[in-house]
Amino acid sequence: MKPPPFEYHGPRDLGEALETLAAVGAHGKVLAGGQSLIPMLNMRLAAPAHLVDINRLAALAVVRETPAGVTVGALARHSEVARCGAHPLLAQALRLVAHPVIRNRGTVVGSLVHADPAAELPAVLAVLDGSVRLASVGGDGVPTDSVRRDGVQKDGVPRGGVRRDGVQRDGVPRDGGGGVVALPAGTAVRDVPAREFFTGPMESAARPGELAVSAHFPALGARTGTAFREVARRHGDYALAGVCAVVRLDEDLHIDAARVACIGVGPVPVVVDVSGVCERRPAVSVDWPAVAAAVRERTDPEGDVHASPVYRLHLVGVLAEQALREAAREAAA
Amino acid sequence: MTTKLFGEPVQRREDPRLLAGHGRYLDDLGSGALAVAFVRSPHAHARIRDIDVAPALDVDGLVAIYTWEDLPERVGRPLPLLIPHPALTHGRTAYPLARDVVRHVGEPVVMVVATDRYLAEDVCALIEVDYEPLKAVVGLEEAAHGAALVHDDVPGNVGAHLVQEVLSAAGRGAAEAIEAAPHTLAFRLDIERSASTPLEGRGVYARWDGTDLRVYSSTQTSTSVRMAIAAALGLPLPHVEVIAPDVGGGFGVKIVHPWPEEILVPWAAMLLGRELKWTEDRREHFIAAAHERGQVQHVRVGFDDDGRVLGLDVTILHDHGAYTPYGIIVPIITATQLLGPYRIGAYRVEFSAVYTNTVQVTPYRGAGRPQGVFCMERTMDKIARYLGKDRTQVREVNFIQPDEFPYDQGMIFQDGRPLIYDSGDYPRMLRMVKELIGWDDFRPAPGRGIGIGCYVEGTGVGPYEGGHVQITSDGRVHVSTGLTSQGQGHETVFAQIAADRLGVPIERVSVVTGDTRRFGYAVGTFASRAAVMSGNAIALACAKVREKALRIAGDALEADPADLTISEGLVHVAGSPSASIPLSTVAVLANPLRYAFDEETAKATQFAGTASPDRPPVAEGEEPGLEGRGYYSPIRSTFAAGMHAAIVETDPLTAEIKVVRYVVVHDCGKLINPMIVEGQIHGGVAQGIGGALYERMAYDADGQLQNASFMDFLMPYATEVPRIETGHLETPSPLNPLGIKGAGEAGVIPVSAVIASALEDAEGIEIDRMPISPSELFDLRGG
Structure with a gap:
C-alpha cells in the first residue's frame, strides 16, 4: 500500500497552481485534505502522474458569509467550516462527516469534487442549488515547483519561481459572483450549479486543468x-x-x-x-x-x-x- | 511489610511507554534495511503458466526477485503442518511461494527486494504473471458439494472428519436419546467469517552477520519461529535468535508460524548479506494472513418437560480456507467446548473441515468457542421458547453442580487430554449475572429485549512454560519468560507475582518476554495461557530464588532460614527487622568474585573475609548467582467460565440495533490483577460485538474479498461498543499453585449468542445467523 510514482508540485500561489494544473492537464490530480485521494493512491486505485498540492495556498482557506449565502474556499477544512457555523444545513451535515481527525484535514470543496454518491456535502450543495467555482488558465506552462515524493527537488528551480506571464504574484482580487478567493488576472472562471456539477459516482464536471476554488451554499430564506x-x-x-x-x-x-x-x-x-x-x-x-x-x-x-x-x-x-x-x-x- | 500486590489493580506498567509512542514495534526497527514486497495472486484459484520479470528489471533500486524456482529445496518445501491429528487425513499447507497453483487471492507468488517499499511495490506492479484461472470453490455448501476441488488430491474437499460421542448415563447414544426424549427440535445455524485484525499486522526483520542470524518477528511465539527458521535454513539452533519486539495485538493470527515471510525474509537476508524487512500492510493482512469463525451447524436436540437436555447431536461444516497449517484445532474446540457449563445426557458431534479457495482458517481469539457457544445457547433459548419457560431456568436445570467437580465431560480436548473441568460454580454465577442485569425485573417491550449466554473456556493448555528470575547486586529483579506479549499486561502481572513472592517493591522488577536470547524454552501466547503457564512458572522460579536468598542470608545473619522473611527488599528475622541484610548484598554473596568493579562487588572478592576458607566458594550442587528457573507443566487445562447478559433496542423503522446494557460475570480463578482482567474482558466484548453486529468477510463467488479494508470490514469503533459492567467470581483452580485460570479470550466467546438471544426477545423472530446487520434484520422482519 504505497503509491505508484508521481511528480509532486507544491505551488506557492494560486496563479502557479493553475498554471501547473494547466500544464499537467488530465495527468494531474489536486491534493487538498487528502482524506480520499491518499488512500486511493496507496491502494493504487488512482495513479496520477502529477500531484498538485494546494495546501500552501492559504488564500483558499476562507469561509465568507454574506446575505446571499456561504462561500467556502478550497482549503477550508470541515472542522473550520463546522466551527464557524456558517450555514445551518452545512453544520448539520458536517456533524455526520467521518470523525474529528478526518474533519481536521478533509476539505468541504474536496469532498464535493470527490463526488462520492454516499457523501453528505454533495447532497447539501444539491438540495440548496449551490454551485462550485472552477478556475483555470489556458496554455501549457512549465511547472516551476517539481518535487519528488521523497522531498528532493527535481529541477532545482526555487519554489514559487518566476511566473511566465509576469503577473503580480498575489494577484488582483476579483469580486464577481460573490467570489471570496482572489483570482489572478486572466483566470478563466465558471460557476457550475450543483445539478450539473455531479455527473456520476466519483465524477464531477471539473475538467482537467481546472481547480475548484470555492463552493457557494445559498442562504435559506x-x-x-x-x-x-x-x-x-x-x-x-x-x-x-x-x-x-x-x-x-x-x-x-x-x-x-x-x-x-x-x-x-x-x-x-x-x-x-x-x-x-x-x-x-x-x-x-x-x-x-x-x-x-x-x-x-x-x-x-x-x-x-x-x-x-x-x-x-x-x-x-x-x-x-x-x-x-x-x-x-x-x-x- | 511489602504491600500486597497479587490480586490488586496495579496500574499497567507498560502503558506509559506504549501510550506515549515509545513502543518499539517491528516497523520501528531496521530503518536501514532493504524492503521486501510480494506479488500476490489476484485469483482465488489458478494455475501459474508463466512469470515474466523482465518488464520490472529496469526499476532503479531493485535488488532481487525470487520465485519458487529460485528457492533451495529445503526452503521451497511446503510449510510445516504444525499440529497433526489422526482425523486430519488430508492436511495441506502452502509453499512459501506458490509453486504451480494458487489457491486463494493473496497467496504469495513472487518475492521482491528493493531499496525501499515504494520501489518494491513498483517492481511488483511490473511483474507479469500469466495465470490460467481455475474454478474457485467458495462457501461451505459449494465446498461440501465437492464438484470442484481446491486440492486435486483431496476428494470432496474434506481435509478432516471427526466424530466424538458421549453416551448417556444409561448407555444411550445421542440419536437414541433424542428419539426417546419427550420433545425434540432440529435447526440450522450459520456463523460467518471474521478475523483477528490486530492493529499491527505481521512483519519480519532479519540480520545475518555471516555466522549468526537475528530475526525480529511480530509473532506470538518467538521460540517456535526460531526452531522453524533453523530447520528451514539448516542452521544450528544456537546461531539463530528470534525476538518479538513490542507487538501491536495478535488475537491468534500471530501464533501461526512459520509464515512464508518468516522463512523467506531471513533466507534472502543471508543470501544477499543485507538486512531485510517486510512489513505487512492492511490489504495483505486481509487477504494473506488468516481468518476464522465460518461454520454451518445442523442441530438436533431432545429434552424433557423441564428443558433438561437428554440428547444432542450436532453436525458441523467448518470452512478451513485453502490450507490447514494449524491443524483442526478450531473445529475440535468448537466440538468440545460446545457443552459449556452443562451436563448433557448424550452428545454426538461430527465435523467436516472442508477446503475453500479463501484465506486459511486458524484460531482467532475464542478459537472455535464462539461458534460452539452460539450453538449451545441458541439451543437453550429454543428449548425455553418451545416450553414457554424462562431462558435462565432451562439453563439452570442443565448446569453441572458445584459439588460435581472435577467434572469429566468424557471427551478429548484440544490438548489431547481428557475434557475434565477443574472447578466452578455455575448456579451462583447465574444468580450474579441475573442480579447485575436485573433479569427478573426486566419488562420486555416491542423493540427491547434481554439476552443471556453462558460458556466454559478451557484455558492454560500445556505443554509447559518456564520462567527465569535473577536478582542482581543492585537489588533489581529481572524476570524473563519465553512466551510473548501483545499488549496484554504481562509486564505488570508477572512483576506483581515476582514482587509478591520475593518481597521486593514492584518498581525493582523488570520483565522481558519473547526474546530467545533471554529464555529459549517456550511454547507461545495463545489459548488464554500466559498467566496460568508463565505466571506459575515465574512463581516457581521465585520460590527457588527466595529459598536460596534465605539460605545465604541465614549464613550471613547467623539465623535459621526458617525464621527469615523478606520485605521491601530486605531479608530479616521475622518480627525483628533490625537484623537484616538487603537482597542486593545477598546477590553479591551468592556470586564469589575475584575481581571487584564497585563497592558492592568488592564484598564478594576473595580477600573480603566474607567466605569460609574451609569450603569451596561455590558449594557442591550450588550455582553462582542469585537466580532460579522454574517450569510449569500442567496435567491438563484449567476451565474458566463466564455468563454475559445484554439489553438491546431495535428501531422499528430503520432496524438499527443498539446494545444499551452489557454485563459480564466472569470466573478465571484467582485474580492476579482485576483491572487487567477487566481490560481483557472489555477488549474481548468489543471483538464479540464486532462478530455479532458488524464483521464479516464478504467473498464473492469468484473468491474475491469484497471488503478487504477497514472502510468496508466494519470493526466496531468505541462508539459502537457499549459500556461493560463486570462482576467477578473466584473459584480457584486446584491444578496450579496460584489457583488461576486464563482470561484472555473470555470476553469474546458468548457475545454473538447473547446478542442473538436479546434480539430474538426484542423482535420475536428467531435469530439463527450471525452477524446480523440492520439490512438483514429488516429482511427477517419481512421487509
Missing part, C-alpha cells in the same frame, strides 16, 4: 428549516442512505416548499421536490406515506456488502419523512 438524517453502519461511516431536507413554510406555517437530496441511493445526490405532495398542508397533516413514496420512486439504490437495495429503498423513505418533519419543525421555530 425566512421560515425555512433544514435537517439531515442518515443511517450509517458505524458512527461516522458513509451512510447506507441519507436524506437532507429544506422546508419553507408560508405565513400560516403550512408547507410552502419542500425539497430533499438523497445520498447512497443513486449515482449522484438525488434531489426530489416534494412541495406538490405536501399540498400546502401543515406538517402534521401531510400525507407522509405519499411523500416517502414520491422520494422512493425517484431513487434506484444498489446493493452492496452492507445493505440490500430493498432496505436502502425503505430507508430513504423513512429518512425523508424524518428529515422533512424535522426541517418543518425547525422552520416553525
Whole structure:
C-alpha cells in the first residue's frame, strides 16, 4: 500500500497552481485534505502522474458569509467550516462527516469534487442549488515547483519561481459572483450549479486543468428549516442512505416548499421536490406515506456488502419523512 | 511489610511507554534495511503458466526477485503442518511461494527486494504473471458439494472428519436419546467469517552477520519461529535468535508460524548479506494472513418437560480456507467446548473441515468457542421458547453442580487430554449475572429485549512454560519468560507475582518476554495461557530464588532460614527487622568474585573475609548467582467460565440495533490483577460485538474479498461498543499453585449468542445467523 510514482508540485500561489494544473492537464490530480485521494493512491486505485498540492495556498482557506449565502474556499477544512457555523444545513451535515481527525484535514470543496454518491456535502450543495467555482488558465506552462515524493527537488528551480506571464504574484482580487478567493488576472472562471456539477459516482464536471476554488451554499430564506438524517453502519461511516431536507413554510406555517437530496441511493445526490405532495398542508397533516413514496420512486439504490437495495429503498423513505418533519419543525421555530 | 500486590489493580506498567509512542514495534526497527514486497495472486484459484520479470528489471533500486524456482529445496518445501491429528487425513499447507497453483487471492507468488517499499511495490506492479484461472470453490455448501476441488488430491474437499460421542448415563447414544426424549427440535445455524485484525499486522526483520542470524518477528511465539527458521535454513539452533519486539495485538493470527515471510525474509537476508524487512500492510493482512469463525451447524436436540437436555447431536461444516497449517484445532474446540457449563445426557458431534479457495482458517481469539457457544445457547433459548419457560431456568436445570467437580465431560480436548473441568460454580454465577442485569425485573417491550449466554473456556493448555528470575547486586529483579506479549499486561502481572513472592517493591522488577536470547524454552501466547503457564512458572522460579536468598542470608545473619522473611527488599528475622541484610548484598554473596568493579562487588572478592576458607566458594550442587528457573507443566487445562447478559433496542423503522446494557460475570480463578482482567474482558466484548453486529468477510463467488479494508470490514469503533459492567467470581483452580485460570479470550466467546438471544426477545423472530446487520434484520422482519 504505497503509491505508484508521481511528480509532486507544491505551488506557492494560486496563479502557479493553475498554471501547473494547466500544464499537467488530465495527468494531474489536486491534493487538498487528502482524506480520499491518499488512500486511493496507496491502494493504487488512482495513479496520477502529477500531484498538485494546494495546501500552501492559504488564500483558499476562507469561509465568507454574506446575505446571499456561504462561500467556502478550497482549503477550508470541515472542522473550520463546522466551527464557524456558517450555514445551518452545512453544520448539520458536517456533524455526520467521518470523525474529528478526518474533519481536521478533509476539505468541504474536496469532498464535493470527490463526488462520492454516499457523501453528505454533495447532497447539501444539491438540495440548496449551490454551485462550485472552477478556475483555470489556458496554455501549457512549465511547472516551476517539481518535487519528488521523497522531498528532493527535481529541477532545482526555487519554489514559487518566476511566473511566465509576469503577473503580480498575489494577484488582483476579483469580486464577481460573490467570489471570496482572489483570482489572478486572466483566470478563466465558471460557476457550475450543483445539478450539473455531479455527473456520476466519483465524477464531477471539473475538467482537467481546472481547480475548484470555492463552493457557494445559498442562504435559506425566512421560515425555512433544514435537517439531515442518515443511517450509517458505524458512527461516522458513509451512510447506507441519507436524506437532507429544506422546508419553507408560508405565513400560516403550512408547507410552502419542500425539497430533499438523497445520498447512497443513486449515482449522484438525488434531489426530489416534494412541495406538490405536501399540498400546502401543515406538517402534521401531510400525507407522509405519499411523500416517502414520491422520494422512493425517484431513487434506484444498489446493493452492496452492507445493505440490500430493498432496505436502502425503505430507508430513504423513512429518512425523508424524518428529515422533512424535522426541517418543518425547525422552520416553525 | 511489602504491600500486597497479587490480586490488586496495579496500574499497567507498560502503558506509559506504549501510550506515549515509545513502543518499539517491528516497523520501528531496521530503518536501514532493504524492503521486501510480494506479488500476490489476484485469483482465488489458478494455475501459474508463466512469470515474466523482465518488464520490472529496469526499476532503479531493485535488488532481487525470487520465485519458487529460485528457492533451495529445503526452503521451497511446503510449510510445516504444525499440529497433526489422526482425523486430519488430508492436511495441506502452502509453499512459501506458490509453486504451480494458487489457491486463494493473496497467496504469495513472487518475492521482491528493493531499496525501499515504494520501489518494491513498483517492481511488483511490473511483474507479469500469466495465470490460467481455475474454478474457485467458495462457501461451505459449494465446498461440501465437492464438484470442484481446491486440492486435486483431496476428494470432496474434506481435509478432516471427526466424530466424538458421549453416551448417556444409561448407555444411550445421542440419536437414541433424542428419539426417546419427550420433545425434540432440529435447526440450522450459520456463523460467518471474521478475523483477528490486530492493529499491527505481521512483519519480519532479519540480520545475518555471516555466522549468526537475528530475526525480529511480530509473532506470538518467538521460540517456535526460531526452531522453524533453523530447520528451514539448516542452521544450528544456537546461531539463530528470534525476538518479538513490542507487538501491536495478535488475537491468534500471530501464533501461526512459520509464515512464508518468516522463512523467506531471513533466507534472502543471508543470501544477499543485507538486512531485510517486510512489513505487512492492511490489504495483505486481509487477504494473506488468516481468518476464522465460518461454520454451518445442523442441530438436533431432545429434552424433557423441564428443558433438561437428554440428547444432542450436532453436525458441523467448518470452512478451513485453502490450507490447514494449524491443524483442526478450531473445529475440535468448537466440538468440545460446545457443552459449556452443562451436563448433557448424550452428545454426538461430527465435523467436516472442508477446503475453500479463501484465506486459511486458524484460531482467532475464542478459537472455535464462539461458534460452539452460539450453538449451545441458541439451543437453550429454543428449548425455553418451545416450553414457554424462562431462558435462565432451562439453563439452570442443565448446569453441572458445584459439588460435581472435577467434572469429566468424557471427551478429548484440544490438548489431547481428557475434557475434565477443574472447578466452578455455575448456579451462583447465574444468580450474579441475573442480579447485575436485573433479569427478573426486566419488562420486555416491542423493540427491547434481554439476552443471556453462558460458556466454559478451557484455558492454560500445556505443554509447559518456564520462567527465569535473577536478582542482581543492585537489588533489581529481572524476570524473563519465553512466551510473548501483545499488549496484554504481562509486564505488570508477572512483576506483581515476582514482587509478591520475593518481597521486593514492584518498581525493582523488570520483565522481558519473547526474546530467545533471554529464555529459549517456550511454547507461545495463545489459548488464554500466559498467566496460568508463565505466571506459575515465574512463581516457581521465585520460590527457588527466595529459598536460596534465605539460605545465604541465614549464613550471613547467623539465623535459621526458617525464621527469615523478606520485605521491601530486605531479608530479616521475622518480627525483628533490625537484623537484616538487603537482597542486593545477598546477590553479591551468592556470586564469589575475584575481581571487584564497585563497592558492592568488592564484598564478594576473595580477600573480603566474607567466605569460609574451609569450603569451596561455590558449594557442591550450588550455582553462582542469585537466580532460579522454574517450569510449569500442567496435567491438563484449567476451565474458566463466564455468563454475559445484554439489553438491546431495535428501531422499528430503520432496524438499527443498539446494545444499551452489557454485563459480564466472569470466573478465571484467582485474580492476579482485576483491572487487567477487566481490560481483557472489555477488549474481548468489543471483538464479540464486532462478530455479532458488524464483521464479516464478504467473498464473492469468484473468491474475491469484497471488503478487504477497514472502510468496508466494519470493526466496531468505541462508539459502537457499549459500556461493560463486570462482576467477578473466584473459584480457584486446584491444578496450579496460584489457583488461576486464563482470561484472555473470555470476553469474546458468548457475545454473538447473547446478542442473538436479546434480539430474538426484542423482535420475536428467531435469530439463527450471525452477524446480523440492520439490512438483514429488516429482511427477517419481512421487509
